[in-house]
Each structure stands twice: as structure tokens, then as C-alpha cells.
Amino acid sequence: MEFELRQRGRSAIDFAADMGAMGMKLSAAVGAKIADVELPEDFDEQLEMMEQRLGDNPQQQFLLAMGEWSATTHGEITFDAFKEIQPELEPEFERLRQGGTQIETRPGYEPPDYWVGVDFHRTTGGWVREHQGFVHGELIHPKYVAKNFPGGIFKQRRDVLNELGDRKFSNILEMGTSSGHFTVALAEAFPEAAITGVEPGLPMLEQAQRFGNERGASWRLIQASAEETGLPDSSFDLVTSYILLHELPARATRAVFVEAFRLLEPGGVVFMSDVQPFRAMPRIAQWRANAGALRGGEPYWREAASLDLAALATELGFEDARSYGLGERQYPWVTIARKPAA
Ligand SMILES: C[S@@+](CC[C@H](N)C(=O)[O-])C[C@H]1O[C@@H](n2cnc3c(N)ncnc32)[C@H](O)[C@@H]1O
Numbered sequence: 001m002e003f004e005l006r007q008r009g010r011s012a013i014d015f016a017a018d019m020g021a022m023g024m025k026l027s028a029a030v031g032a033k034i035a036d037v038e039l040p041e042d043f044d045e046q047l048e049m050m051e052q053r054l055g056d057n058p059q060q061q062f063l064l065a066m067g068e069w070s071a072t073t074h075g076e077i078t079f080d081a082f083k084e085i086q087p088e089l090e091p092e093f094e095r096l097r098q099g100g101t102q103i104e105t106r107p108g109y110e111p112p113d114y115w116v117g118v119d120f121h122r123t124t125g126g127w128v129r130e131h132q133g134f135v136h137g138e139l140i141h142p143k144y145v146a147k148n149f150p151g152g153i154f155k156q157r158r159d160v161l162n163e164l165g166d167r168k169f170s171n172i173l174e175m176g177t178s179s180g181h182f183t184v185a186l187a188e189a190f191p192e193a194a195i196t197g198v199e200p201g202l203p204m205l206e207q208a209q210r211f212g213n214e215r216g217a218s219w220r221l222i223q224a225s226a227e228e229t230g231l232p233d234s235s236f237d238l239v240t241s242y243i244l245l246h247e248l249p250a251r252a253t254r255a256v257f258v259e260a261f262r263l264l265e266p267g268g269v270v271f272m273s274d275v276q277p278f279r280a281m282p283r284i285a286q287w288r289a290n291a292g293a294l295r296g297g298e299p300y301w302r303e304a305a306s307l308d309l310a311a312l313a314t315e316l317g318f319e320d321a322r323s324y325g326l327g328e329r330q331y332p333w334v335t336i337a338r339k340p341a342a
Contacts, residue, residue: 001092001138001210009081013139016074017147019066024148026063031284033057039283043302046287047294067295075124078139082131089134093210101212101219103205111200112225114249114300122297127178127200133207137179150329157185157242160273160326163334169193169238173263175226175256176244180208180219186240187217193238196231198224227255234265243332245274246304253307257316266342270318273332276325278305280333309335 005013037053039046054060082089119126123140126132146153170193177183177197186195197219199205205221212219224230226244239260245253260270278286293301313321318337325333 001089001096001214003085003089003092003138005081005139006084009077009084012077013081013143016070016077017144019070020144020148023063023066023070026059026066030054030057030060030063033059034284037284039287041283043278043286043290046283047291050287050291064295071122071296074140074144075119075122075135078135078144079124079129079131081139082135086131093134093206096210096213099213099216099218101209101217101221103202103209103221103223105202105223106230109200109223112227112252114252115200115247118297118299120247120297127204128202130203131206132201132203133179133205133210136204137181137207137211141179141181151327151331154181154185156332157182158188160242160332160334161185161189163326163336164189164238164269164271167269169269171236171265172196172238172240173198173229173231173236173260175229175239175241175260176247177208177221178204180211182240182242183208183219184211184215185242187212187215187219194218194220196220196222196236198222198226198229200225227252227259229259229263231263233262234268236263237265237268238271239263239268240271240273242273243275245272245309246298246301248304249300250303250307253304253309254312254316257309257312257318261316261318261339264339266339268339270313270335270337270339272309272335274309274335275301275305276330276333277307277309277323279308280325280330310337313337 034053039049141153169190172186172190172193172195174183174186174195174197177199183195183197197208200223202223205223208221264270289305290302310321310323313335319340321337323333323335325331
């Protein structure tokens with residue numbers, strides 16, 4: 001969508017993004033001080049040991065203060081930037097409600113208990129604040145996160161689909177659609193496919209709808225939970241998600257794979273991209289991931305990164321289940337498996 005932020009809002013977002021870049025430099029400096037540390041296996045003991053080691057380190061203190069500032073203010077900074085231009089966006093919002101991409105809501109829908117009331121990423125209002133779809137999809141992601149995210153957050157969403165090889169999919173279900181950034185990548189990779197997205201957060205689907213209608217696409221967007229979509233058995237040849245699973249407790253991830261199996265036609269593929277599991281990391285990276293998740297509004301990261309998704313998929317009846325990381329950074333971590341042919 002075409003829009004121009006006011007100078008105040010734009011510079012506030014740039015400032016927050018620049019703080020992120022500074023934080024990364026500082027983090028590398030702190031990292032050099034702990035390169036020799038030998039961490040225990042237990043995650044809590046890792047946190048404790050590093051607290052003792054770095055507790056009075058001024059660079060670490062400054063890094064933590066910067067991180068806390070970013071975590072607690074990025075949601076408000078971006079929301080304020082949106083409010084400054086909201087009146088001129090409203091006609092565009094109205095225009096982009098029209099088109100082939102429509103949102104379905106279901107009477108009596110109850111979002112998952114582990115999702116309600118959580119401000120994921122510590123973004124004020126979590127995934128439910130009014131207009132959070134625009135704020136996340138047009139401001140936080142492209143103008144704040146993308147500036148410092150290694151590998152390019154949009155490129156990664158496109159590149160990951162190369163792992164599916166040459167197979168052309170025609171009925172795709174995306175779980176955890178959010179503001180639609182992976183939906184866009186799916187639509188580009190599979191222009192002939194019918195795409196359905198499920199997501200509990202209505203404001204997020206409103207932005208996905210805008211991305212869809214801007215492209216003349218006809219996505220079916222449903223306010224629903226991935227583990228209970230209400231969609232018919234065997235109705236998709238690809239069930240997929242991008243960075244959904246680390247926001248779920250382990251019990252929900254299991255239910256999501258069960259639902260994916262039910263929804264796939266025989267021979268259909270489940271393809272999930274998410275964070276690296278702890279077993280693939282050196283201990284220092286485990287500590288970093290854990291500490292970052294605790295401070296960064298990721299309540300289920302630890303249990304999610306402790307799962308073996310290929311083993312889970314195999315246990316639930318999938319074939320040829322594989323999990324592996326992409327590129328030098330081993331990110332994202334993909335899990336791919338097939339429902340047996342009939
Ligand atoms: C990190 S975002 C995913 C972003 C999106 N897939 C993308 O590539 O930009 C995670 C999304 O998953 C949604 N979510 C969380 N629990 C869910 C569930 N049980 N079923 C479906 N979506 C869920 C959240 O509301 C949020 O919008």
C-alpha cells in the first residue's frame with residue numbers, strides 16, 4: 001500500500017531500528033568476552049551462570065537497557081506513527097476490503113487459551129489490538145525488524161519455498177497467516193494455487209486481506225486456530241506455516257500436526273519453517289536464544305525449540321519426515337513430511 005509517514009513517526013521508527021543495529025554491535029562485543037565460557041546443559045543453570053559472569057559488565061547492562069527500551073516502546077512508536085496518517089489510510093482500507101480476498105469469521109469462535117492476553121514480542125496489544133495488522137505488516141516488519149534482521153525477512157520467506165522442489169501445489173493451507181507476508185510468498189511461488197489462511201487475530205487478517213486484494217488475489221482468510229480449522233478432511237495438498245510454531249506450547253504443536261494430517265489429501269505435504277531447535281545449537285547459542293526469548297515476549301520458545309518435529313511427524317503417521325536448517329545461519333529451520341499415498 002502506498003503511504004508516507006509523517007517526519008515524526010518515520011524518524012521515531014528509524015531511531016528504534018538504529019538502536020537495534022547498535023545493540024547488535026554491542027552484543028558482538030559482549031560475545032567476545034564470553035567466548036571461552038563452558039556452559040552446563042541445563043537451561044536454567046546456563047542463565048544463572050551467565051548472570052554471574054555478566055551481571056556487573058557495563059556493556060551487558062547497557063545492552064539489556066537498550067533491549068528493554070526497544071521491547072517496551074516499539075509497539076507504541078509504530079502505533080503513534082500509524083495514528084498520524086490514519087485519516088488518509090481509511091479510504092484505502094475501505095477500497096482494499098473489496099475484492100476476491102475475503103475474511104470469514106465464525107460465530108462463537110474462541111481463540112486458544114495460550115494465545116489470549118499474551119503480548120507476543122511484547123508488542124503492545126499482542127495480535128489483537130485494533131489496526132495491529134497494518135502496524136505489524138506495514139511498519140514493524142518492513143521498517144523496524146527488516147532493517148537489522150540477518151538474511152532479509154522477505155527474501156527468507158520466498159527462498160524457503162525452494163525446499164519444496166518442483167512440485168506444483170494447487171490447494172494450500174497456511175497456518176498462522178498473521179499480516180500475510182508468507183501468504184504473499186506462497187502466492188508468488190504458486191500463482192495457480194487456491195490459498196486459504198487461518199489466524200486467530202482479526203486485525204492481522206485485515207492486513208492480509210489488503211495484501212491479497214492489492215494483488216488481485218482471491219485468498220480465503222478464516223479467523224480460526226490451526227489445531228481446529230473446521231475445514232474438511234483431505235482438502236489440501238500443502239499445509240504450511242512460517243514462524244508460527246515457536247509461538248505455540250508443545251501440546252498445541254502436536255495438535256497442529258494432527259490437524260495437518262487430517263487436512264492433507266494422501267500424498268500431500270506438511271512444510272513448517274521456524275526457529276532452530278536447541279539440539280542443533282552450541283550451548284552459548286542456546287543461552288542467547290533462551291535469554292532473548294524470556295526478555296522478548298516469547299513465552300513458548302523454550303518448549304518449542306526443545307521439540308523434534310520430524311520425530312513428531314513420523315509418530316503421527318507422516319512419511320519421509322526431515323528437519324534441517326537453511327544456510328550458514330541454519331535459519332529458518334524447516335520440517336517437511338508427506339502423508340502416505342492412499
Ligand atoms: C510470528 S506470526 C507469523 C507470521 C507470518 N506467518 C509471517 O510469515 O509473517 C505468528 C502468527 O501466528 C498466529 N497464531 C498463534 N497461534 C495460532 C494458532 N493456534 N493458530 C493459528 N495461528 C496462530 C499469531 O496470531 C500470529 O499472527
